[in-house]
Amino acid sequence: EPEVTQTPSHQVTQMGQEVILRCVPISNHLYFYWYRQILGQKVEFLVSFYNNEISEKSEIFDDQFSVERPDGSNFTLKIRSTKLEDSAMYFCASRDRTHEQYFGPGTRLTVT
Amino acid sequence: AQKVTQAQTEISVVEKEDVTLDCVYETRDTTYYLFWYKQPPSGELVFLIRRNSFDEQNEISGRYSWNFQKSTSSFNFTITASQVVDSAVYFCALSEALIPGANSKLTFGKGITLSVRP
Numbered sequence A: 001e002p003e004v005t006q007t008p009s010h011q012v013t014q015m016g017q018e019v020i021l022r023c024v025p026i027s028n029h030l031y032f033y034w035y036r037q038i039l040g041q042k043v044e045f046l047v048s049f050y051n052n053e054i055s056e057k058s059e060i061f062d063d064q065f066s067v068e069r070p071d072g073s074n075f076t077l078k079i080r081s082t083k084l085e086d087s088a089m090y091f092c093a094s095r096d097r098t099h100e101q102y103f104g105p106g107t108r109l110t111v112t
Numbered sequence B: 001a002q003k004v005t006q007a008q009t010e011i012s013v014v015e016k017e018d019v020t021l022d023c024v025y026e027t028r029d030t031t032y033y034l035f036w037y038k039q040p041p042s043g044e045l046v047f048l049i050r051r052n053s054f055d056e057q058n059e060i061s062g063r064y065s066w067n068f069q070k071s072t073s074s075f076n077f078t079i080t081a082s083q084v085v086d087s088a089v090y091f092c093a094l095s096e097a098l099i100p101g102a103n104s105k106l107t108f109g110k111g112i113t114l115s116v117r118p
Helices: none
Strands: A005-007 A010-013 A019-024 A031-037 A043-050 A053-057 A065-068 A075-079 A088-095 A107-111 B003-005 B010-014 B019-021 B024-026 B032-039 B046-052 B059-061 B064-069 B074-079 B088-096 B112-117
Touching: A005 A088, A010 A019, A019 A031, A019 A088, A019 A107, A043 A065, A043 A075, A075 A088, B003 B088, B010 B019, B019 B112, B024 B074, B032 B074, B046 B059, B046 B064, B046 B074, B074 B088
Parallel strands: A010 A107, B010 B112
Antiparallel strands: A005 A019, A019 A075, A031 A043, A031 A088, A043 A053, A065 A075, A088 A107, B003 B024, B019 B074, B032 B046, B032 B088, B059 B064, B064 B074, B088 B112
16 A cells, blocks of 8 residues: 655754755655644644645744655655754655545654 | 644543543534544554545444534544553544645644553
C-alpha cells in the first residue's frame, strides 16, 4: 500500500541553524500539507500546497518557514533560523482530489 | 472559522470496559468531513474513520463505533470492551469538503489521552 514517507525521523539542531525536513508524498496525490505538533499538544496546520504554490498558510507559518516541491516527488519544509519553540513533531500529509489526507510518520525536531 | 472541542483530556478505564470519547465541532460550511485519528505512543497518526456531513448513519467497525449527530454537532467515538492496546491519544478533526480545488486542511481537537489498565 502506498504511503507517505518522511526523513529524517529525528533531527537535532542548534538554535539559529537552518533545517530542511523532507517528505515523499504518495505519487498520484496533488495536495500536500505540513502540520506541527508541539509535545503534548494538538496537531496544528502549517501550510497547504497545490499546483506548485502555497494555497493556504496559518499564522504560525511566518517568514522563517518555506516549502518547496523541488523535483516532482519530494516536498520539503525549511526553517531558516530555528528557535527553541520550533521543537515539535512535524507531519507531512498528502491527498488526491476527493479522499482523506494520508499522514507520514513524522519528523521529531529538537532545537537546543 | 472551524473549531473542534474535545472536552475530555484524560480517560482511564479498566480493560473490557466500554469508553466513549466526545467530540463537538463548529463550522459554517454546509458540506464538511469529520475524522478520528489515533496516536499511539510511537507518535504516528493512524486514520480511523471519515464521515461526511450528509451521512448521519452510525458506523460500527469491530469494537469501534461512531455516533454522528448533526443536530448537536457531535461526532462521538465508542470503544467497546477496551483493550490495553487501545491506550493512545485520540484526535477528532474537521475539514471542509474534499472536492477538487478545496484546500481541505484539517482542524484538530486537543486530543483525549486514553489509558486502558489491565
